[in-house]
Amino acid sequence: MIDLYTWTTPNGRKASIALEEMGLPYTAQAVDITKDEQFKPDFLKISPNNRIPAIVDHDNGLALMESGAILLYLAEKTGKLLPKNPEQRYRVTEWLMWQMGGIGPMLGQVHHFAKYNPGKAPYAEERFLKEANRLYGVLDRRLTEREYVADEYSIADISIWPWISRYEWQQIDFGRYPNVKRWYTQIAKRPAVQKGYDVPKKVNDIPIPA
Ligand SMILES: N[C@@H](CCC(=O)N[C@@H](CS)C(=O)NCC(=O)O)C(=O)O
Numbered sequence: 762m763i764d765l766y767t768w769t770t771p772n773g774r775k776a777s778i779a780l781e782e783m784g785l786p787y788t789a790q791a792v793d794i795t796k797d798e799q800f801k802p803d804f805l806k807i808s809p810n811n812r813i814p815a816i817v818d819h820d821n822g823l824a825l826m827e828s829g830a831i832l833l834y835l836a837e838k839t840g841k842l843l844p845k846n847p848e849q850r851y852r853v854t855e856w857l858m859w860q861m862g863g864i865g866p867m868l869g870q871v872h873h874f875a876k877y878n879p880g881k882a883p884y885a886e887e888r889f890l891k892e893a894n895r896l897y898g899v900l901d902r903r904l905t906e907r908e909y910v911a912d913e914y915s916i917a918d919i920s921i922w923p924w925i926s927r928y929e930w931q932q933i934d935f936g937r938y939p940n941v942k943r944w945y946t947q948i949a950k951r952p953a954v955q956k957g958y959d960v961p962k963k964v965n966d967i968p969i970p971a
Contacts, residue, residue: 763787766807766815768794769964771923772828772865776814778957779832779919783839787816791961829861832916842916849911856903856910856917860924864900867892868924868931876930893931897938900925904940914948922948926958926968935970942970 765780765787767773780787792798792813799811808815808826815826818838825831833854836843844850870889874882900921903910910917925945928935935942948954949967958967 762819764790764817764819765960766790766792766804766813766817767961768792768813769960769962770794770813771868771927772812773814774923774926774958774960775828775920776816776831776835777960778923778954779835779842779916781953781957781960782919782951783835783841785835785839789961828865829857829920832857832920836916842914842919844911844913844915849913852911853915853917857920859899860917860920863896864921864924867896868927871931872927875932890932893933894937897933897941900944901938901940904944908947909944918944918948922954923958928970929968946970 763780763785765776767777767789768791777787777789792804794813798804799808799813804815805811807817807824810826812826814828814831815824816831816834817824818834823834825834833843843853867889870885871893874885874889879886900910909915910921922945925941926949928945946969949969955967
């Protein structure tokens, strides 16, 4: 059994969606980051960076933070959503790292400046909205001739998708990114994604672009 320490955010949803897709039994432990629960000493022992998500795998006692590491661990544990073939495996790793280094941090800044603090730092809003659109453009080109970012549905898609689900916060015009819209909408229909989205609790329906 796995304990998943999580909250209703893109990084948290990556882990719950992966657990659902892989059919692994787990218990969701809510860490309410709006109440600073991520700074509790007990959580610090599991997640030294004080951030969700984190897991504890009671099969072997392993505690792990960082959503990218968690996705790789779960994929290796189950043999699912990460191809065995080295070239395909590194393609998935490449796009997972692209998410971890680009999509996550940059869209996170968009949320901070443009959604929660509009007008306070116009230069930062402009910079991060521009970068968000650049990243959406990269993803759209990648999806032009393939169904998923690394051909087969994988942990790379699972890492990116919850960030795109906040497209309204990011002021994204899907008219510019038709391939991202198609990919996003298709993944949103997956039962495991719908279930994982509502962990540790339901906040809203999955947004679907018109
Ligand atoms: N690189 C980390 C980022 C994790 C992260 O930023 N988590 C946010 C929620 S999405 C968090 O715990 N924030 C709490 C805080 O900022 O104190 C990962 O991918 O796991």
